[in-house]
Amino acid sequence: MTHTPITPPRTLPLSQRDRALILFAVALLGVLALLPLVASALVVDKLIMLFVLIIFAVMWNLLAGYAGLVSVGQQAFVGLGGYAMIRLVDAGFPPFPAIFAAAALTAVLAWVLSWFVLRMKAGEFAIATWVIAEVIRSIVSFDPIVQGETGTSLVALNAYAPEIRRITVYLLALGSMAAALWGTWVLLKGRIGAEAQAIRDDEEAAASVGISTFRVKQRIYILASVGCALAGTLWLASAITFQPRTAFGIQWSVFMLFMVLVGGIGTFIGPILGAILFFALQEFFGDLGAWYLAGIGIVAILFALYLPRGLVGLWLERGHEEPLSMQRRLRMPGS
Amino acid sequence: MLESIIQGILLGGYYAVLAAGLSLMFGVVRFINLAHGDMAVLGAMIALWLVQVLGLGVPWAIALTLPMMAALGWLLQRFIFERSLKGGFLIPILTTIGLAAALQNGMFAAFGSDTRSLGAYIGGLSWASWQLPGNIFVGKLPVYMFATALVVLGALHLVLTRTGFGRAVRATASDPEAAALCGVDAIRVHRGAAAIAVALAGLAGIFLALRAQVTPFSGPMLLIFAFEAVVIGGIGSLRGTLLGGLALGLAQSLGGMISPQFSLLAGHCLFLVILAVRMSQGAASERGGWRAALMATVLNRAQMRRRA
Amino acid sequence: MIALELNGVHGRYGLLQAVKGISLDLAEGAVLAVIGANGAGKTTLMRMIAGLHPVAEGAVSLLGEEITEMSAHERVRAGLALCPEGRRLFTDLTVRENLQIGAENGRRGDWNLASVLDALPQIAPLLDRAAGGLSGGQRQAVAIGRALITNPRVLLLDEVSLGLSPAAVDGVYQSLERLRGHMTMVIVEQDLTRAMGFAERLICLAEGALELDGAPQSLTREQITDAYFGIHKAELSHA
Numbered sequence: 001m002t003h004t005p006i007t008p009p010r011t012l013p014l015s016q017r018d019r020a021l022i023l024f025a026v027a028l029l030g031v032l033a034l035l036p037l038v039a040s041a042l043v044v045d046k047l048i049m050l051f052v053l054i055i056f057a058v059m060w061n062l063l064a065g066y067a068g069l070v071s072v073g074q075q076a077f078v079g080l081g082g083y084a085m086i087r088l089v090d091a092g093f094p095p096f097p098a099i100f101a102a103a104a105l106t107a108v109l110a111w112v113l114s115w116f117v118l119r120m121k122a123g124e125f126a127i128a129t130w131v132i133a134e135v136i137r138s139i140v141s142f143d144p145i146v147q148g149e150t151g152t153s154l155v156a157l158n159a160y161a162p163e164i165r166r167i168t169v170y171l172l173a174l175g176s177m178a179a180a181l182w183g184t185w186v187l188l189k190g191r192i193g194a195e196a197q198a199i200r201d202d203e204e205a206a207a208s209v210g211i212s213t214f215r216v217k218q219r220i221y222i223l224a225s226v227g228c229a230l231a232g233t234l235w236l237a238s239a240i241t242f243q244p245r246t247a248f249g250i251q252w253s254v255f256m257l258f259m260v261l262v263g264g265i266g267t268f269i270g271p272i273l274g275a276i277l278f279f280a281l282q283e284f285f286g287d288l289g290a291w292y293l294a295g296i297g298i299v300a301i302l303f304a305l306y307l308p309r310g311l312v313g314l315w316l317e318r319g320h321e322e323p324l325s326m327q328r329r330l331r332m333p334g335s
Numbered sequence: 336m337l338e339s340i341i342q343g344i345l346l347g348g349y350y351a352v353l354a355a356g357l358s359l360m361f362g363v364v365r366f367i368n369l370a371h372g373d374m375a376v377l378g379a380m381i382a383l384w385l386v387q388v389l390g391l392g393v394p395w396a397i398a399l400t401l402p403m404m405a406a407l408g409w410l411l412q413r414f415i416f417e418r419s420l421k422g423g424f425l426i427p428i429l430t431t432i433g434l435a436a437a438l439q440n441g442m443f444a445a446f447g448s449d450t451r452s453l454g455a456y457i458g459g460l461s462w463a464s465w466q467l468p469g470n471i472f473v474g475k476l477p478v479y480m481f482a483t484a485l486v487v488l489g490a491l492h493l494v495l496t497r498t499g500f501g502r503a504v505r506a507t508a509s510d511p512e513a514a515a516l517c518g519v520d521a522i523r524v525h526r527g528a529a530a531i532a533v534a535l536a537g538l539a540g541i542f543l544a545l546r547a548q549v550t551p552f553s554g555p556m557l558l559i560f561a562f563e564a565v566v567i568g569g570i571g572s573l574r575g576t577l578l579g580g581l582a583l584g585l586a587q588s589l590g591g592m593i594s595p596q597f598s599l600l601a602g603h604c605l606f607l608v609i610l611a612v613r614m615s616q617g618a619a620s621e622r623g624g625w626r627a628a629l630m631a632t633v634l635n636r637a638q639m640r641r642r643a
Numbered sequence: 644m645i646a647l648e649l650n651g652v653h654g655r656y657g658l659l660q661a662v663k664g665i666s667l668d669l670a671e672g673a674v675l676a677v678i679g680a681n682g683a684g685k686t687t688l689m690r691m692i693a694g695l696h697p698v699a700e701g702a703v704s705l706l707g708e709e710i711t712e713m714s715a716h717e718r719v720r721a722g723l724a725l726c727p728e729g730r731r732l733f734t735d736l737t738v739r740e741n742l743q744i745g746a747e748n749g750r751r752g753d754w755n756l757a758s759v760l761d762a763l764p765q766i767a768p769l770l771d772r773a774a775g776g777l778s779g780g781q782r783q784a785v786a787i788g789r790a791l792i793t794n795p796r797v798l799l800l801d802e803v804s805l806g807l808s809p810a811a812v813d814g815v816y817q818s819l820e821r822l823r824g825h826m827t828m829v830i831v832e833q834d835l836t837r838a839m840g841f842a843e844r845l846i847c848l849a850e851g852a853l854e855l856d857g858a859p860q861s862l863t864r865e866q867i868t869d870a871y872f873g874i875h876k877a878e879l880s881h882a
Contacts (some may be wrong), residue, residue, distance in 0.1 A: 070428045072369070119614055122424045123367035127562045128610065134559060135603045138596060250555055254436045261429055290444035297437030304429040305418050499747040506733050506744050512695055513731035518719035518748030518793055 018324055029178055036167045044170050048238045050279045051177040052231045053259065057271035057278075058184055059227035060256035065266030066188065066196040067220040070122060072253045073129025074228045076136045079248035080106050081229030082236040083140050089156045090145060096168060099237055103230035110225035114218045130250070137248035151243030154236065169237045176230055181272075183223075188268065188326045192219060197326065200266070228252075251293075258300050264312025268324045273311055338471050339588045345477040347584025348484035349542045351577045353557060354564035355488060356535035358576045361565070363508045363528040366416055366427055370435035371536055372557030373442075378404050378537025379544035380442055380551070383451050393456050397541055401534050408533025412526045435554060442551035450548035457545065480542050487538065491531070492573055504528055563606035566613070645707065646671040646797050646827040647692070647723075652701035654684070654691050654851075661687040663851040664701070669844075671706075671796075672824055676842030676859075677831045680871060684851040685831045686728050689801045692829075693725035694718045706796060719749055724795035728802045728831075730786040734775030738766060738785050741774050742792055749793025759788040763818050780811025787818065797827045804834055816841060835867070849873035 036044050063069045084102035089095050117128055146152055157165055187193055195216045198206040207213055236242055263274025285292040307313060316322055357371045378400055385396035419430040454461040463475040495501035506514040507524045515521055543549055568579020583602050590601025647669040654662035662684045669675055677685050690696040692703055694715035702711045710718050733741050742756055760767050763784045769777060774785060783803055790798060804812040832838035839859040847855035847870040855870035
């Protein structure tokens with residue numbers, strides 16, 4: 001018998017529609033980059049918030065939707081990023097680069113924590129991450145620079161004119177969001193993404209083909225944590241004040257959960273949709289204060305019970321195809 | 336020092352009641368209720384409302400609140416928790432987080448952010464104390480609450496061991512399929528367990544409101560304490576939950592001798608240490624003990640380096 | 644009176660067909676043995692009759708009443724009991740408590756603690772011991788007792804001899820012998836000799852399908868082994 005080499009099947013290239021969507025997104029990014037020239041300060045500030053929210057949603061989706069890790073403690077990194085930034089700036093580090101340096105520093109903690117928390121089951125993981133966030137908050141509160149509950153401000157930023165500061169943070173946030181989206185795209189299309197989806201579909205089967213489930217989860221956990229820290233530092237650069245209660249608050253996790261759940265967990269485009277929707281809801285109903293937040297909780301419950309796959313799921317149920325899907329379609333050799 | 340220890344033990348009784356509800360839900364219904372702490376706060380708020388608005392005496396308010404909480408637990412199980420359990424492990428967590436957010440903000444919108452205390456309504460009892468030899472003062476209220484906690488947990492133990500319903504609960508927790516094969520209606524058992532769990536949470540909330548204050552956002556902290564007590568004492572046994580609660584109370588009380596902020600931190604640290612120990616025990620026993628686990632880690636690392 | 648009726652019953656695990664179109668009628672008081680190789684679908688079939696596994700297609704009837712949509716505990720109330728594979732006792736509870744659970748949640752009838760101890764005297768000294776600390780044979784006796792105490796009309800027994808010493812298996816079958824005539828029984832049994840010795844009717848499953856159905860004395864050894872291994876004579880002649 002002759003041995004013919006086996007040609008591995010190739011993955012199909014992006015569909016027409018997906019390519020159009022990506023072009024549109026790039027064009028939109030270009031428009032957004034030029035927006036500060038014409039838009040008011042209020043709009044710029046709000047858009048910074050939107051970009052931060054999108055980063056949060058994408059990161060939480062990586063954790064929960066691809067690594068199966070429901071974290072209720074990402075605020076640990078949000079707060080820690082902000083705290084690291086304050087310490088860096090206090091030590092003389094220039095504020096704008098500090099945004100990225102502080103976020104990168106949190107990777108160390110994420111790495112240390114991963115050995116601990118990734119061995120837990122789902123429910124324990126959720127609460128343990130929360131407890132850890134609380135512990136970190138307590139420890140950070142001890143530092144006199146934070147001034148306990150009152151908090152502190154990034155006074156160094158006041159050295160810049162408000163316009164320049166605002167536009168710089170805006171562009172950095174826009175760039176970070178684009179990088180996060182692009183990075184996530186590459187990650188999910190690549191090997192880690194395939195392995196994560198294999199684990200998601202059947203963890204035992206994945207392990208039996210040699211996928212190290214721990215390594216995959218660890219990489220995603222560290223990435224997502226640094227991403228949350230970056231969103232946190234960007235937010236701090238925009239808001240300037242740092243209060244432990246708010247920076248380490250559980251509401252960040254609730255927002256992330258809402259955005260991802262409502263948008264569509266485990267999809268690429270879901271968290272983006274969810275973030276935009278959440279942002280819109282906040283704009284219209286945010287004034288209702290506590291009733292609004294209670295409503296957010298109720299909507300989250302309803303989605304979890306009746307529409308667990310979110311808006312993307314709804315779209316799929318109508319028979320449409322998932323835009324920018326992470327599924328790999330194979331073209332068999334010879335077809 | 337002795338006073339701190341006594342206070343720690345008395346505090347532990349309250350934590351035990353708080354943790355018992357969480358432990359029951361987890362062991363029987365296999366459901367982690369992340370809104371458990373908020374249920375406790377809700378119980379306190381309802382009791383407060385009965386006392387402040389309807390003018391009822393505190394004992395009456397408690398007697399009315401607990402059945403209400405039990406009914407609420409039954410309803411939550413029937414309409415929300417049961418459904419969410421069908422969706423896999425992610426959905427119950429997401430659902431209860433949403434529930435927690437809804438409860439916290441709903442209570443805030445309804446009751447405002449003032450801290451409230453039932454302590455104002457029990458007259459001298461909130462500060463009365465006994466003097467023990469050695470100039471040690473022990474508050475009467477904490478002792479009464481501790482006694483109540485023991486009675487309640489003891490009653491729960493009796494229900495679980497002596498009644499048909501209790502046996503059905505233990506059977507369902509042990510092996511749900513086998514229980515069904517004996518004719519046990521798991522759905523009824525779960526609803527009953529949820530009712531008891533939420534009523535216990537409500538009682539714990541009332542305890543908190545009696546000895547200190549509650550705000551609509553106190554819930555998450557209470558959940559953390561409950562979870563810590565359950566993990567410290569070992570998941571799955573009522574006695575363990577009691578011991579866990581006592582250990583947590585002691586840790587916080589002794590930590591509080593250093594500084595008020597340190598008291599919570601001491602509890603967190605105890606929890607994390609015990610969690611680490613349990614997890615390493617679990618991992619080690621899976622791989623055949625300490626030496627084997629160590630060898631496995633060392634060898635695996637070397638192999639990975641060669642492959643990379 | 645037909646005690647148990649299966650009509651074209653199909654069972655699946657995801658895309659895998661575990662039970663393919665099984666139909667049979669079992670008369671009241673009959674003793675049926677189910678044999679077949681590992682993975683043939685015997686346990687799946689038992690679980691489907693008992694309500695622990697969904698019936699993908701077809702119907703199950705107990706004493707004339709259709710039970711296909713009933714949950715497992717409802718079937719116990721209707722008069723069906725399964726002694727599951729592996730015994731599945733509540734290991735943290737005592738033997739007495741195990742039996743109490745069956746008694747409290749099953750049907751009322753002639754079977755109660757006293758009569759179960761009568762039929763299975765080996766349980767009597769074990770009443771207050773934790774079920775987890777018993778030997779295999781003792782556990783099997785308790786498991787059977789727990790099923791009996793629910794007063795079933797039809798008793799399913801899945802692999803009662805698994806993991807037991809021959810002496811213990813003898814004891815189990817002696818106890819079961821006392822039920823003959825009073826109880827409709829379906830026994831899944833790996834041990835062919837036991838199955839043929841105890842049952843009046845034998846069915847053989849292979850790859851989820853019914854390959855053989857008849858009285859043990861009327862079946863040849865060759866027929867049984869062919870059915871057991873799923874060998875179809877017509878195919879073999881072409882090899």
